[in-house]
Amino acid sequence: MTAPDARPTVYLDHAATTPMVPASVAAMTAHLLDVGNPSSLHASGRHARRVVEESRETIAQALDCRPGEVVFTSGGTEADNLAVKGVYWSRRAEDPRRTRILSTAIEHHAVLDPLHWLAEAEGATVELLPVDERARLDVDALRAAIERDPASVALVTVMWANNEVGTIQPIDEVVAIASEHGIPVHTDAVQAVGATPVAFARSGVDSLTLTGHKVGGPFGVGALVVRRELGVTALVHGGGQERDIRSGTIDTPAIAGFAAAVELAVKHQAEHAARVAGLRDDLVRRVIEVVPDAHLHGHPTERLPGNAHLGFPGCEGDSLLMLLDARGIECSTGSACSAGVPQPSHVLLAMGCDEDQARHSLRFSLGHTSTGADVDALVEAIGPVVERARAARR
Ligand SMILES: Cc1ncc(COP(=O)(O)O)c(C=O)c1O
Structure with a gap:
């Protein structure tokens, strides 16, 4: 059962697994x-x-x-x-x-x-x-x-x-x-x-x-x-x-x-991709407005429509993930299969990131149940969460 005051979960981890249709x-x-x-x-x-x-x-x-x-x-x-x-x-x-x-x-x-x-x-x-x-x-x-x-x-x-x-x-x-x-x-x-x-x-x-x-x-x-x-x-x-x-x-x-x-x-691939890419682009733009030194990893155009992989300098990805989770927002620091293992991502290292850069990232992945309200919730939470994660590292 859900407690009456519980916030709905904002699920931004569709690349790990997406709900059944x-x-x-x-x-x-x-x-x-x-x-x-x-x-x-x-x-x-x-x-x-x-x-x-x-x-x-x-x-x-x-x-x-x-x-x-x-x-x-x-x-x-x-x-x-x-x-x-x-x-x-x-x-x-x-x-x-x-x-x-x-x-x-x-x-x-x-x-x-x-x-x-x-x-x-x-x-x-x-x-x-x-x-x-x-x-x-x-x-x-x-x-x-x-x-x-x-x-x-x-x-x-x-x-x-x-x-x-x-x-x-x-x-x-x-x-x-x-x-x-x-x-x-x-x-x-x-x-x-x-x-x-x-x-x-x-x-x-x-x-x-x-x-x-x-x-x-x-x-x-x-x-x-x-x-x-x-x-x-x-x-x-x-x-x-x-x-x-x-x-x-x-x-x-x-x-x-x-x-x-x-x-x-x-x-439904084409309509799905167009809808989800629209939400994803909105997410990236608005997160970067709130955290100006955040940056998108990966290819700007040749990329999956639901994927927003962002670097947040000065933060540990794991801390960001847990702080967001405490607010009901679920995402990943990399592939779910290696999440929980505190190692820099082999993908980011292969892209030329150093160990620090490879640790300060989060993957938000959108899917068929994602809505504009999910993006709004993340945009509202991300500023304070990044500040706390940076303070924890100082
Ligand atoms: C690119 C890729 N390959 C393989 C797998 C493994 O698939 P499964 O979870 O069905 O074993 C995953 C799951 O995360 C994946 O993302």
């Missing part, structure tokens, strides 16, 4: 009491299978891929692990010279950590390519790294859009460079789907990660979209449910909810 809740709950494993041959099993296959078709239509290219997983982290390790193993098995993986220094940990693991446990050589001060990949560095020895590159993995500062990456250029040498490209599009146009076939990538809980669907379900021609070695062995690439009983209700959310997010 009603259509997704309805699609998911419609199947929670269904009996039937989609792999069973009887009528109940066939009914569940139909729900899963219709969901796969819905997602394929929304993302410009074939239904058979959608491999359901438990979310973005599993899909990224499957792509990075599975493609590496498969490509290296075809040709043992392929031991290099090219990526960027600003990937999410769902990509970075499997890369580090492959380097330590499997002898991979991982090259994290630099980004500029706006967090855009240096494509000349990518070209040079490939051309140094194309035959040794197992794969390239570059995120579609960065989860911390919101910068959208030049995926077209990445694909153009890699495809000259027949090198597969994986992209983590977890933050991009529903926020910016994402079309799998048109993009030319070979595999792409998305997840339910960032697009208005449930937690614990996602997908790796992967070209049928691309070899992917399984990580999880068992019943072989998803093309023998991913085993485990298929979660029919979650997949139905996931598909409903993806369909709506993609259908």
Whole structure:
């Protein structure tokens, strides 16, 4: 229950997770009491299978891929692990010279950590390519790294859009460079789907990660979209449910909810982006009016519509976060997955910030439930909060 005098929560952390949309809740709950494993041959099993296959078709239509290219997983982290390790193993098995993986220094940990693991446990050589001060990949560095020895590159993995500062990456250029040498490209599009146009076939990538809980669907379900021609070695062995690439009983209700959310997010992407970008621009302008030395990180135009990543010199991001939280305003100091760990962001360090600059930032991320009142509440709170955080450091 909410206490009568409690202020409503101002939720500005949609990049960490966004609330489910009603259509997704309805699609998911419609199947929670269904009996039937989609792999069973009887009528109940066939009914569940139909729900899963219709969901796969819905997602394929929304993302410009074939239904058979959608491999359901438990979310973005599993899909990224499957792509990075599975493609590496498969490509290296075809040709043992392929031991290099090219990526960027600003990937999410769902990509970075499997890369580090492959380097330590499997002898991979991982090259994290630099980004500029706006967090855009240096494509000349990518070209040079490939051309140094194309035959040794197992794969390239570059995120579609960065989860911390919101910068959208030049995926077209990445694909153009890699495809000259027949090198597969994986992209983590977890933050991009529903926020910016994402079309799998048109993009030319070979595999792409998305997840339910960032697009208005449930937690614990996602997908790796992967070209049928691309070899992917399984990580999880068992019943072989998803093309023998991913085993485990298929979660029919979650997949139905996931598909409903993806369909709506993609259908309304353009209006959503325009509305949310308007709120975000208002937020940035007004916060900087109140705190004149605050500054926006990331790319001014090639960025996710809901992302406002701001630096507040002289403050600890963690203190700002807790002071705002005490006023009912929820945001993040970086990616939710590393929040709580008091380390400077690897993304900001890669953009050339020093440790101090990398610690004084907050990410406000807006989404489908955000309103002008959320922005007003932040603008009202930010001045006193920054003053207190600065006083605490003196
Ligand atoms: C860019 C990016 N990749 C991967 C993930 C992990 O997705 P999931 O939470 O579904 O495992 C996240 C979640 O924060 C993300 O932002």
